[in-house]
Amino acid sequence: MKNDAIMIHEKDNVATALRDIKPNEKVVVGTGDKSSVIQVQQPIPYGHKFAVRDIPGGEDILKYGEVMGRATQDIAGGTHAHIHNIESLRGRGDLER
Template sequence: MSRAPDFVVHDEGDSVGVVVVEGIRAGQKLNGWIMDQDRTIEFEVKDDIPIGHKLAIRDLPEGETVIKYGVDIGRVVAPIRTGEHVHVHNVKTKRW
């Protein structure tokens, strides 16, 4: 990787990455590091996303399971496009 990543993904099977820098703004081109495969991905982010929050690394239809670090973290309740913020407004836990 030529520069530090803007977000990290554990495995290419994950559906989200975690933002690791501050100040991510809609329209920025981000680079991410998929740790298990030691490869990079790039795309344009659609929303402002705070550090530590998730972003979709592929399109996620309503009802799909969200995978972060290889773990099921919830269900998509509103369609999410690649590069969009993934948070409580579009993902809910399956616990209740």
């Protein structure tokens, strides 16, 4: 079965869309040799990410099995995960003023 999205590491809580995904689509998310099916709630453009499970605000966002930022609000499984709900923890000169 062809993957619609890829979750790079099994620890990850986000997956990357390998094509434009429409709302309410059930998509195949590949992780290594395994895959699972997730219902996506919102349009996800090619290359963008969605949560693979409910992520509470304040939790680390994991991709490549590494911390890539932090949820600024609750992110429901299957919804778009990007700059509107994820903040960077690095290069934050605004927090040091």
